[in-house]
Amino acid sequence: MGANAAIELKNITKTFGSVVANKDVCLTVNRGEILSILGENGSGKTTLMNMISGIYYPDSGHIFIDGKEVVIRSPRDAFDYKIGMIHQHFKLVDVFSAAENIVLGLDEKDKFNIKRSAAKIKEISEQYGFEIDPMKKIYEMSVSEKQTVEIIKVLYRGADILILDEPTAVLTPQETQKLFAILRRMRDDGKAIIIITHKLHEVLSLSDRVAVLRKGEYIDTVNTAETNEAELTEMMVGKKISLNIERGEPKDPTDRLVVKNINCVSREGVKLLDDVSFTARSGEILGIAGIAGSGQRELLEAIAGLQHLENGEILYNNPKTGTHDNLRDKTPMQIRDLGVRLSFVPEDRLGMGLVGNMDIVDNMMLRSYRKGHSMFLERKSPKSLAEKIIEQLEVVTPSASTPVRRLSGGNVQKVLVGREIAASPTVLMAAYPVRGLDINSSYTIYNLLNEQKEKGVAVIFVGEDLDVLIELCDRIMVIGSGRITGIVDGRSTTKEEIGLLMTKTQREENGGAL
C-alpha cells in the first residue's frame, strides 16, 4: 500500500482549549481511490481535513505526501502539494463569473486572459463531465453549479488530492448521482479523493474504503465491499442502535392550520412563495421536502408572523374556542394574544431560536419573561424549567447557567426543542431540527416530534434527509422554487418520486425555454 499512498497522516493531534478535536489520528489515502471519512458531527472530520488543507496547524503528528514528510502551514502550502479542498460553505464572489472565480488568487502571468482560462475550464469540464458555463455569474447559479465551480477551481490549480466536505448536503438525489459519476471518473484518472460525510448509503455506494472517526479518535479503516450499514453505524456511534422510527397512525386528524394561496415577494421582487396552499392536521406530521432555499424558511416564518405576505390567508382553527383566526400579517405577539399556541424551532438555532451568549435559564425566559406586571424579571420558574429540560432530555451541560453557545449542537437543539414543547403547543413547526446532530440526538428529536403528534399536535417538519422524511412523516409536501409541487403519502412514496418533485419547477422552466 505504501507505494502509491498519496497522503499519509501519522498520530495527528489537535486540541481547542480543553476540547480534543483529533487524537492520534492515522490515515492513508492512495492514488486512484475514494476514501470516505465517516463520523458523527463533532467527531473531528472537518478539523482533520482542515489540517491537510493548511487552515489549521496540528499540535503534533506528521503528514507525508508521496512518502516524504511535509509541513503544511497555509492553504498556499497545501496548494503547492496539489491538495485541494471543497468546503461545505462555498467561498465564491457572487458578482464574478465562474471563470473569474476560478482564476482568482492565482499567481499566473496571464490570469487575466479570461478567454484562455475559459478554454482551459472547458477542457477540464469535458475531461470529467462537468456541465458549466464559464461566463455565468455566481449569483445566477444553483447550489449544484456553485459546487461545480468550487471543484473546477481546485482542478484548475492542478490538485490531485481532492477533499470534499459534505458535498451532498445541499444536492438533490439526482444531482448527487451526477456528482458521484464525476468523482468516479476522477478516481479512474488516478486522483486521490477524500469525501467527508455522515450519510451511510452514500459511503457504501461511492467509496473504496471507509475511515471512521468517533469523538476525535480514529477507529478503523475498512474496505467498503466488506462492510455494511449496521457495522459502520456501530463503529461510528460506539454501540449498537436501532435505526427505526416508530410511526403511529394519526388519531382522528382535524384541520388545524389551513394555508390558502399565500404569496411572498422578496425586497428585490423575487417570488419566494408562489400561491402556496396546504393544510396541517392535528395528530399528524407533515413533512416538507425541497432543495435548500426553495421557500421553506419563508413559509414557516410567514406562519410564525415574521414574514410579510402579499395576499392569501393563514387560518388557524382554535380547538378550544372553535374560532377560525387569520394569522396573516400578525406579529408574533398578536398571534400569541389570540390564544394560538404556536411553537417554532427555527433553522438558525443560535441566531434566532436562542441567544448564544445567554445561559440556559435566560434562554428559557425568552418565551415567558413578559408574564406578570412587575417591572422586574422572575427567574424562578424558567430556572426550574431549565433544570427539568436538562434532566428529561439528558442535556450535557456543566449547569443551567452555562451560555448555550458552549454546548454542543445536539444539546443546543435539545434546549430549543425542549423550550418550544414546554409551551404545550397545538402547532409545532421545526426547520431542519436534526441538522448537525449525532445519531442519538437525532433520534431523541424524532421521538419528541412523535410524542407531540400523539398528543394531537399538528407537527410541521422541514427536513433534508429524504430517508428520514419517508420514515417519519404521515404526509410529505414537496416545495420547489416557492411552489408546492406535490403532496405525497409518507407510507407509500419513494425517494425517487420526491426527488423528481423537488426539481419539477426547474425542469418546467427549462422545458419552456426550449
Next chain:
Amino acid sequence: MENHEKHIREPFFHIAKRDTVVWWLAWLIRIASVAAALIVCAIVTVLLTGENPIQVYITMIDGAIGTERRIWGLLQNTAMLLCVSLAVTPAFKMKFWNIGAEGQVLVGGLATAACMILFGDKLPLIVLMPLIIAASIVAGAVWALIPAIFKAKWNTNETLFTLMMNYIAIQLVSFFTYQWSVPKGSGQIGVINQDTRAGWLPEIGDNDYLINILIVAALTFAMYVYLKYSKHGYEISVVGESENTARYIGINVKKVIIRTMLLSGAICGIAGLLLVSGTDHTITRDTAAGRGFTAIMVSWLAKFNPLVMIFTALLIVFLEKGAIEISTIFGLNAAFSEIITGIIIFFIIGSEFFINYTIKFRKSKGGAAQ
C-alpha cells in the same frame, strides 16, 4: 536545498483558543499586563526624557491623590466620567453605537445654563431647580431620540448620525456663549449667577463635589439593577445579541431602540446638569471634555457592567490626572503624558487577547529550534 529545509520547519509559534479561563488566571494576566505596561513606560521615559522612571511614577501618584483637594478632584472627575459611561452602556449593550454622548451631554448642559441665565433671578428656587432638572434631561433625551428614530424607521447608520449631532451641539453652545457672553462680545459666559447662586446644586457640608458623587453612585446602582434584573434590561440584551431572536419572540425592536436611546440621552442630560449646575457653573464648548468618547472605553473595558465601570473609570481618570502632573513637574509637553496613558491602556486592552487565546511555541526537538 535551503528552500526545501524551510518547508520542513514547523512555524515558531501558533495561536490557539483557550477554553474558559479560571478567574484568578484572568486577573493574573491583567495584573501582569499592567506591570508590563509600567516597565515599557519606564523604558520609554528613560529613552525620551532621561528622567528616573520611579520618580516619574511617584509624581504620577502624587498628582492623582497627593492632597485632599486632589483626591476630591479625582473622585469628582471619576463620577462625571462614570455618569457618561452609564449613559452609553445600555445603548452599547443593544449594539447601538451611540458615539454622540458628547453632544448629548453638551445640550443637557446648555439647557441647564439657559435656565440659570434666563430664569435665575425671575423664578423662586423651588420652581427653578425642577425646571433645570427637567430641561437638562429632556434636552439630552431629544438629542439621542433623533438618531434613534431615524435608525428605527429607516435604518440609518447611528454611528455617523450621532457623531454629526455632536458637531451641531458644539456649534449651538458656541452660538449661545456668544449671545450670553459677559461682558457682551467677549465670547465667554463666565460664572453664572455668582452672587445669587441661583440654579447651583447645593453643597453638602462644605464640599461642593459630594452631591455629584452621590447622585452618580445612586445612578450606578440603579443602572446595574436595570440591566440585570428588569424586563427592559433583558430586552436590551436580546436585541443586542440577536435582532432576529428578538423578532422571533415578538419583541418590538423599534420600540426598544427608541426607549433605550431616550434613557441613554436622559442620563447624558443629567451629566450635563451635574457639570454645569454642580461644578463648573458655566458652559463652554469643552464642558464635556471628550468624556463622551472616553466613556465608550470605560464601558467596554468593564464589559458593560456598571459596578466594574467604577474601577475602569477610576483607572482612566487616575492615569489622566497623573499624566498631567508629570508634564507640569518635569516640564515635559502634554503629549508625553498622553504617550504614557496610551501605552498603559494599550496593554490593558491587549491583555484580553491573552485571556482568550494562548500561544503555543514550537517544541524544541533536535536542532529544529534554531
